[in-house]
Amino acid sequence: MAERFAVPEAIESVTGNDAETEATILIVDDSATSRRIASEILKNYNVTEAESGEDALIKLEKIEPDLVLMDLVMPGMSGFETCATILRQSKFRDLPVIIVSSKNMEQDIWKGLETGAVDYIIKPYSPLEMVARVRAALRLRRTIINLRQLNELKNSFLGMASHDLRNPVSVIYGYSDFLLKNLDNASIPKDEFLKVIFKSSQFMLELLDDLLDISKIEAGKLILDRQEADFVALLRENVATNTILATNKNISVELKADGDIPPISLDRLKIEQVLNNLISNAIKYTNPGTEVSIRTFMEAGEIITVVRDQGPGIPAEEASKIFEPFEKGSARATANEKSTGLGLAIARKIVEGHGGRIFVESQVGSGSTFGFTLPV
The missing domain is CATH 1.10.287.130 (Signal transduction histidine kinase, dimerisation/phosphotransfer (DHp) domain)
Structure with a gap:
């Protein structure tokens, strides 16, 4: 029976947070002993082993790892060849590869990094060094992905x-x-x-x-000026303002507010922006001669506010992404009012900034109900 590799207790305290340890690592080495040692050191991660470059390419497609540890000297494809083959694929362009080898000549290290590896670890290595370099590579990957998403x-x-x-x-x-x-x-x-x-x-x-x-x-610059406020009074003010728009379209607005709603800490201007968006949207898409109904009530320690329109409704495939920027949907306003496609995305961020959630329930032909919660 193979002897278990002893991992220093210090490793347990430096392996990172939950999101990091959910990462999947592919260890590529023709030596079963080397794979076992690396797997034991990185046991807090999701580890998969490959015994050759060819085996690595097959498993790469199945598991799509967050990091690859690559030996250099293997039968068949070398570590250099395998690394280059992986990084030529567009979907793996941000995948960090760390070379792990006993080859410590300067030209080998240069060639490994020139091939596209983000780091080069020389065997034998200490467990603490391995964990530290793996963590650094994973942080680099997250940074690159975040920057690419921001650019897109x-x-x-x-x-x-x-x-x-x-x-x-x-x-x-x-x-x-x-x-x-x-x-x-x-x-x-x-x-x-x-x-x-x-x-x-x-x-x-x-x-x-x-x-x-x-x-x-x-950009993470949502600044909330939270003060204790009467949410129901704020809601009534917003309804009164939007009722003028509704009257012009021959639409009635009904508000029902439970009497047990306490004052809460909120950013008055930001929540007013959320209310104005949901109520004005309901008026915008409701058919003339019908009604927009608004209700606010307490449930499970939250203030829940729902706005129901009598418009065309939203298809299920659109409802799932209606809170994303520039998602306007296929429904058209009943008086051809325009929409920027950003209001609901902004409303979602404001509500989530207050610790609440925003939601929509809709059926084509039966109108839509938009709502949000605020914790008390």
Whole structure:
């Protein structure tokens, strides 16, 4: 029976947090003893072993590891060849590979790093050194992935924002150009043209404000000025403001608020932004001559607020991503009101910043119910 490798007790205190130890590590070495030692040192991670470069490539596709420990001298494909083959694949471009070898010549270390490995560990190594280098490589991987996601988000924002801004800018340019060329033509309804220009300008300002909000929030700069406040009073004020918009569309707004809701700590302006988004959206998508109903109540130590519209409803495949930036869905506002596609994403971040959650229940043809919770 193989002798168990003794791992220093100090390893237990430096293996990292829960998210880190959930990482999967692929150990590639033709020596069963070397694999066993490395596996024992890294036993707090999800470890898979491969006995050759060819075996590693097969297992790589099955487990998609977060890190690879690669021996250099193996039958068949060498560690250099295996490392290069792995990193040539686009889906593994951010996969850290650490060379682990007894070859300690300068040219071997240079070649390993030049091939794309992020580190080079020389055998024999100490368990503490192995764990420290593995942790560093995993942190580097998370950083690279986060930066790549942020860059993709930035590009998405720029592309969608420029698309959404292009139409109102074109309208403003076209209408103002026509007016300038026909200033003396009394038959042209200039007031109607100016209303169109005003609405387009208003939409652009709303989009720019939302872009600034979502950019700050995504950058981790959501700052909440929390003070104790009467949530029901805040809700009533917001409903009163939006009722004016509803009346213009012949829509009634009904509010029911339980009497046992206590004052809570919240950012008044931010929660008002959430309420305004949900209520104005309900009015925007509700059919004229019907009703928007709002209810707030206590349940399990939370204030739950729900806003129900009588609009077209949201398909299930769209409801699952409706709180993502620029997700507008296929439903159209009943009076052709415009949407920036950012309001619900901002509302979600604000609610989550308060320790609550936001949700939607909807069925095509039967309207939608949006709601959120706030802990007491």
